[in-house]
Amino acid sequence: GEIEFWFAGIKIFVIIAFILLGIAILFGIMPSNNSSSYYLHNYSDFVPNGWKAVFSTLLVVIFSYGGSELIGLTITETKDAEKVLPGVVKGVMWRVVLFYTLPIFIICGLIPWDKIDANASPFVQVFETAGLQGASHVMNFILLTAVLSAANSGIYGCTRMLHSLSQSGDAPKSLSYVNKQGVPVYSLAFSVLFLLLGTYLVYLYPEKAFSYLLAIPGFTVSLIWISICLAQLKLRPQYKEKPYFKLWGFPYLTLFAACTLIISFIVFLIDSANRLSSIVCVAFVLVMVILSFFKRNTKPTSLEVTNDTN
Numbered sequence: 001g002e003i004e005f006w007f008a009g010i011k012i013f014v015i016i017a018f019i020l021l022g023i024a025i026l027f028g029i030m031p032s033n034n035s036s037s038y039y040l041h042n043y044s045d046f047v048p049n050g051w052k053a054v055f056s057t058l059l060v061v062i063f064s065y066g067g068s069e070l071i072g073l074t075i076t077e078t079k080d081a082e083k084v085l086p087g088v089v090k091g092v093m094w095r096v097v098l099f100y101t102l103p104i105f106i107i108c109g110l111i112p113w114d115k116i117d118a119n120a121s122p123f124v125q126v127f128e129t130a131g132l133q134g135a136s137h138v139m140n141f142i143l144l145t146a147v148l149s150a151a152n153s154g155i156y157g158c159t160r161m162l163h164s165l166s167q168s169g170d171a172p173k174s175l176s177y178v179n180k181q182g183v184p185v186y187s188l189a190f191s192v193l194f195l196l197l198g199t200y201l202v203y204l205y206p207e208k209a210f211s212y213l214l215a216i217p218g219f220t221v222s223l224i225w226i227s228i229c230l231a232q233l234k235l236r237p238q239y240k241e242k243p244y245f246k247l248w249g250f251p252y253l254t255l256f257a258a259c260t261l262i263i264s265f266i267v268f269l270i271d272s273a274n275r276l277s278s279i280v281c282v283a284f285v286l287v288m289v290i291l292s293f294f295k296r297n298t299k300p301t302s303l304e305v306t307n308d309t310n
Contacts, residue, residue: 022107082244159187
């Protein structure tokens, strides 16, 4: 948590500086190398490459937002969760608008969408329009901290999820072991092992591994978010006590989110560029589903549990 605080602090500082610099350039307060700042309303078509392109790019968007659902995992380690978490969730929504949507708005205002260099960061391009030629080195450092931040939160989420599965009997019992500090060390070691494996794959296949490894978490996060939406639609009306967290627009907003995610998920599966990743992900899910039936059949009945207890 302390490491994530500093990683996030670095990213937030740079994004705020970027927003202030971009606004200054857009409104002519700061001179730049950009000859025009009217790109926001010079587009001939709102969706120039069609809606299929929009849903295809949602995979990268979902990957980028992946991890926001970790807020739910922290409920078991949060004091006064009923009071704290609603404020945290609402704060996340405002931060998404501030730290994601606003920078994209500025980028689209300063650089035509078809002039953005695919081999360079658009943040760097904006900094360079302001004459900051050394911005690429600074942004490389920021991107490195962002990657480490993603790995840090990923390790936390994976470790806690393995620990939870182990406690419920859906993963090896040893993964539920925690040390004196309350850290599930075996789950942590298991998570780090796969992190090192992914790093090794990138080392062996630097040109292809990243796109494959990017697709897999995008697939996973999509599946998780769809499951969360469907679980909300089914379970929330059945609660005996009204939840302390008010869900705005329920069930219509939840249904809209589920439909959008499902469409994006289908587009991802049928996209030829994701064929290998789709086969791997679907095969893994099928194996898990098949194993779940065997697990369900091996669980003791209530009579067996009673006899064992006696």
